[in-house]
Amino acid sequence: MSDTHAQTVAFVRDTMLPAAPPPAQQAGAVRWLRENLFSGPVNTVLTLLGLAIIWFLYVAFGDWFAHSVWNADSLPECRDIIAQTWGEGARGACFAVIRERWNQYVFGFYPPELYWRPVMTFGLLMVALMPVLFGASLSIRRIVLSATVALTLLAMIALGAPIVWLVFAVAIMAFAFYASETEITRLLPFSALFPLLGVWLLWGGSLWGPIFVLVGPVLGWITWRVLSPRSAMLATIMAALVTVVFWLFVAGDAAGDAQNLLPMGIPAVASSSFGGFLLSITIGVAGIALSLPLGIVLALARRSDMFLITTLAVVFIEFIRGVPLITLLFVASLLLNYFLPPGTSFDIILRVIIMVTVFAAAYMAEVIRGGLAALPKGQYEAADALGLDYWKAQRLIVLPQALKISIPGIVSTFIGMFKDTTLVTFVGLYDPLKSMSDAVRASTSWKGIYWEPYIFVGFIFFLICFGMSRYSMYLERRLQRGHR
Amino acid sequence: MNETITRQIDRSHMTVSDEVAIEIRNMNKWYGTFHVLRDIDLTVHRGERIVIAGPSGSGKSTLIRCINRLEEHQAGHIVVDGVELTSDIKNIDKVRSEVGMVFQHFNLFPHLTVLENCTLAPIWVRKVPKKQAEETAMHFLSKVKIPDQAHKYPGQLSGGQQQRVAIARSLCMQPRIMLFDEPTSALDPEMIKEVLDTMIELAEEGMTMLCVTHEMGFAQAVANRVIFMDQGQIVEQNEPVEFFNNPKSERTKLFLSQILGH
Numbered sequence: 206m207s208d209t210h211a212q213t214v215a216f217v218r219d220t221m222l223p224a225a226p227p228p229a230q231q232a233g234a235v236r237w238l239r240e241n242l243f244s245g246p247v248n249t250v251l252t253l254l255g256l257a258i259i260w261f262l263y264v265a266f267g268d269w270f271a272h273s274v275w276n277a278d279s280l281p282e283c284r285d286i287i288a289q290t291w292g293e294g295a296r297g298a299c300f301a302v303i304r305e306r307w308n309q310y311v312f313g314f315y316p317p318e319l320y321w322r323p324v325m326t327f328g329l330l331m332v333a334l335m336p337v338l339f340g341a342s343l344s345i346r347r348i349v350l351s352a353t354v355a356l357t358l359l360a361m362i363a364l365g366a367p368i369v370w371l372v373f374a375v376a377i378m379a380f381a382f383y384a385s386e387t388e389i390t391r392l393l394p395f396s397a398l399f400p401l402l403g404v405w406l407l408w409g410g411s412l413w414g415p416i417f418v419l420v421g422p423v424l425g426w427i428t429w430r431v432l433s434p435r436s437a438m439l440a441t442i443m444a445a446l447v448t449v450v451f452w453l454f455v456a457g458d459a460a461g462d463a464q465n466l467l468p469m470g471i472p473a474v475a476s477s478s479f480g481g482f483l484l485s486i487t488i489g490v491a492g493i494a495l496s497l498p499l500g501i502v503l504a505l506a507r508r509s510d511m512f513l514i515t516t517l518a519v520v521f522i523e524f525i526r527g528v529p530l531i532t533l534l535f536v537a538s539l540l541l542n543y544f545l546p547p548g549t550s551f552d553i554i555l556r557v558i559i560m561v562t563v564f565a566a567a568y569m570a571e572v573i574r575g576g577l578a579a580l581p582k583g584q585y586e587a588a589d590a591l592g593l594d595y596w597k598a599q600r601l602i603v604l605p606q607a608l609k610i611s612i613p614g615i616v617s618t619f620i621g622m623f624k625d626t627t628l629v630t631f632v633g634l635y636d637p638l639k640s641m642s643d644a645v646r647a648s649t650s651w652k653g654i655y656w657e658p659y660i661f662v663g664f665i666f667f668l669i670c671f672g673m674s675r676y677s678m679y680l681e682r683r684l685q686r687g688h689r
Numbered sequence: 690m691n692e693t694i695t696r697q698i699d700r701s702h703m704t705v706s707d708e709v710a711i712e713i714r715n716m717n718k719w720y721g722t723f724h725v726l727r728d729i730d731l732t733v734h735r736g737e738r739i740v741i742a743g744p745s746g747s748g749k750s751t752l753i754r755c756i757n758r759l760e761e762h763q764a765g766h767i768v769v770d771g772v773e774l775t776s777d778i779k780n781i782d783k784v785r786s787e788v789g790m791v792f793q794h795f796n797l798f799p800h801l802t803v804l805e806n807c808t809l810a811p812i813w814v815r816k817v818p819k820k821q822a823e824e825t826a827m828h829f830l831s832k833v834k835i836p837d838q839a840h841k842y843p844g845q846l847s848g849g850q851q852q853r854v855a856i857a858r859s860l861c862m863q864p865r866i867m868l869f870d871e872p873t874s875a876l877d878p879e880m881i882k883e884v885l886d887t888m889i890e891l892a893e894e895g896m897t898m899l900c901v902t903h904e905m906g907f908a909q910a911v912a913n914r915v916i917f918m919d920q921g922q923i924v925e926q927n928e929p930v931e932f933f934n935n936p937k938s939e940r941t942k943l944f945l946s947q948i949l950g951h
Contacts, residue, residue: 586759587796591810591862592786594778601809605800686799686842 272297275304279650302654303661306645310662313480313635319409319472321366323483325374326406328357330490332381333399336389338676341683346385354378400494407479407487411470413460420459421451476554480635482665488558489623495562496622497615500569501608505599507574518570525567531631533560538632557629565622572618576611577603609684616677620670637662694885694906702895705736705913709768710866710897711756716765718748718755725751726762727921735865738898740908740929743918744944749901752918753868756899757788770865786814789859793871795851797843803830803854804839807861815862822861829857833887849880853887860891867891869900905949909933917941 242252272291277283283299291297303310312320331353339345357378361371377395384391401415425448432440464470479487506518525533537556545551580603588598608615630639642658645651711733718726725748733739741749754760755767758774758781767774769784798806807826811817817825830836833853835846843851852872859867869888873881885907892898892911902908908915908929915932917925917940925932925941933949936942 581794581796583792583794583796584798587790587792587798589759590757590785590788590790590792591858592782592814593810594782597813601813602798606798609800684800686844 269296269298273300274298275300277301278305280652280654281650298657298660299654300657300661302645302651302657306651309645310481310637310641310658312483313641314478315474315480315483316472316478318365319474321361321364321370322406322409322471322474324357324360324364325366325370326403327486328353328361328374329377329399329406330403331357332378332392333396335381335385336392336396340389343385346389350378350381350385354382405471407483408474408476409471410473411460411464411468413463413469414456417456417460417463418452421448421456424448424451476552479554481637481641484554484629484634485623485626485637486669488554488561488626488629491558492561492565492622492626493619495558496565496569496618499562499566500573500615500618501604503566503570504573504577507570508577522567522570525563526571530561530564530625531628533564534628534632536560553632553634557632557634561622561626564625565618568618568621569615572611572614573607575614576607576609579610580606609681612677612681612684616673620673623670623673624666637665694882694889694910696886696889698889698910699893702893703736703738703913704895705734708735709733710735710737710770711899712766712768713756714766716755716762716767718751718760718762718764725921726755729765729923731916731923733866733897733899735897736895737914738892738896738912739900739914739916740912741899741901741916741918742903742905742908742944743924747918748921749918750870753790753870753899753901756866756868757785757790759790782814786810786862787864788866788868789862789864790868791852791855791859791870791872793874795843795848795855795875797851797855797858799843802840802842803835803846806843806854807858810858811861825863826857826861829860830854832860832890833857834883847880848876849883852876852880852884856884856887856891866897866899869898869902871901871903873902873904903948905933917944919944 243249268291272287272295274283274286274297277286277299278301280299280302283297283301287295287297287299308317308320312323315323331349335346335350339349357374358371361374366374380395381392398419401418405412405415425444428447429440429444432443503518503522506514507522509515509518534557537560538553541551541556584602584606585598588602593601627636627638630636635641635644638659642662645658646654709732711731713729713731716726716729717724729752731752741752743749751760755762755774756769761776762774770787772780772783772787774780774784797803798809801809804823804826807830808819808822811822811825812819827836827839830839833856835850835853835857838846838850838854843854846854856872872888873884876884881904885904888898888900888907889911900907900912912929914926915929916923917932917936917938919940925936925938927937932941933945936945
């Protein structure tokens with residue numbers, strides 16, 4: 206008996222088969238419908254249910270939207286127009302309130318003659334973000350930059366910006382275009398300086414303030430240059446120390462004296478005038494920009510093998526995450542005043558930004574820690590084996606990969622934080638959703654209008670958050686590096 | 690006995706000098722209470738090609754990972770190129786930049802291109818200018834025969850190509866000693882040969898090498914010494930011909946009969 210089965214036929218392939226094209230797909234709408242909507246009994250029922258819901262929504266809100274009025278001076282006038290046009294008893298939305306009060310929703314109680322300043326700040330923010338967000342794609346930069354420039358300049362002109370500032374804005378934007386077309390990293394110094402410029406444009410006041418804030422790091426850098434040949438560690442610590450000491454004890458007085466000697470500046474705007482989306486976006490952008498680095502530091506600290514640092518990070522993260530954001534905001538608005546020496550003016554928006562940042566950073570730290578934990582141990586070993594020290598390994602090998610893994614979680618935290626900025630209503634700031642709508646309703650002409658302001662504000666929030674979400678998907682796609 | 694090695698080996702540069710590259714004296718290591726390495730004594734001279742074999746769990750990988758301090762030893766001394774490995778970070782970094790390591794699972798950096806993988810450490814650790822680092826990288830990538838893949842990402846390469854990139858990445862630091870931790874164990878049979886060929890070329894140039902491997906053909910062709918480990922101890926060491934044809938200990942005989950038996 207042989208090992209071979211009786212039916213086994215020896216076979217040798219003498220020609221290899223060429224690759225053949227796949228069979229042609231059946232196409233057409235009917236096929237698509239059958240596959241996606243009616244593939245089985247459950248799917249069919251769900252499809253019908255979905256159609257029913259859409260129909261219900263249409264019946265409930267369709268005529269309300271269709272009858273909306275955009276031109277009216279008060280809610281009663283709106284109702285009259287609807288009754289005249291669509292008959293007695295017809296329903297209709299009165300979006301005229303947005304048309305009349307849009308400026309309050311966007312700028313709060315910012316002085317109308319200075320509206321151009323927040324607009325310019327926002328435009329320059331987009332410019333400053335260009336190398337950070339779209340460093341990799343010239344075509345996207347062209348589109349976003351053109352739209353930003355056109356909208357910003359048109360809005361500034363419409364709002365009556367002084368010619369000097371228009372020229373200043375045009376100069377920066379022209380440089381941005383030049384940098385974008387040649388080497389986008391040339392724009393990074395502007396991105397680094399933007400926080401100062403933005404704060405100054407929004408709050409105004411003496412130009413000497415930002416100048417002396419800038420002097421701090423310059424002194425720090427000089428210290429570092431002098432000391433770094435001796436010891437890199439000492440130089441870094443001393444540079445940080447010099448900067449902070451200068452900011453705390455010298456910068457304020459020096460800026461005041463300089464302002465007395467040579468007054469330079471633009472009209473100051475108090476924090477109490479901020480409101481609406483200007484407030485939300487200011488807090489949101491500052492919170493996002495600050496919470497990411499803080500979150501990274503906390504995540505690294507929590508994974509450190511030094512007991513004290515780990516403990517501090519765990520206590521901080523768990524404490525902050527265990528407390529509602531509103532509690533922190535109350536601490537910011539009330540308790541800090543008790544603890545700070547009397548007469549200390551510590552801006553309320555700054556306090557809120559600190560609390561929102563700390564809150565978001567605690568969540569961020571956990572999201573990033575997830576990314577760090579997902580990295581294979583071999584990555585750390587390879588970095589070690591090549592002689593990279595801890596910080597270089599983190600910066601070049603670990604964080605780029607961990608942050609990439611954590612992008613969806615990070616952006617979720619950003620979106621959550623941006624929406625949470627509406628909670629500042631509880632500490633007396635004019636958030637767009639609650640306080641501002643209340644303020645609008647307080648006038649006799651718009652008394653009793655509820656749906657339209659909420660729909661409008663909700664829609665703007667949705668646009669911004671949806672934008673962030675799409676950006677995160679773009680980033681994930683861009684950072685894809687083949688399969689591992 | 691192993692058909693993966695078919696080429697003639699040029700032994701003209703494979704010379705062992707009297708200079709000591711690695712000196713391990715009375716080294717012991719524990720994982721918690723588990724005694725993984727027991728009284729290891731090993732002297733490696735410059736130019737030696739040592740193959741470390743043994744059953745899994747015998748401590749061979751741990752031994753070579755102690756040499757660049759990926760694992761910490763608790764007792765005894767390890768001196769690499771005249772630098773003693775202690776908890777002093779400076780010494781550790783010095784040793785690590787002199788000792789290259791190749792891992793079983795390659796451990797390439799997936800977010801960097803092949804070229805960036807190779808230039809990263811020279812630029813950031815050795816402070817070599819970028820341009821020069823890239824030239825060196827291309828030189829070593831040509832040596833491992835994949836210069837045309839320089840701008841791809843590791844995820845786009847086959848396992849054998851990835852391991853050759855990993856070897857090139859180590860070589861870019863111009864190490865004086867190379868450690869190989871089962872470099873072919875995660876590869877398909879067809880790719881083992883290309884990696885072994887690269888390692889043989891390295892041996893032919895006189896590199897000091899310590900290889901943990903199950904490729905006994907490689908051991909016979911290239912090694913000047915084979916070390917057999919079991920239960921955290923060095924059980925037997927000898928030159929390859931003697932080791933394979935005339936093993937002394939029963940444990941070695943059993944091991945060899947199992948891996949060469951079929």
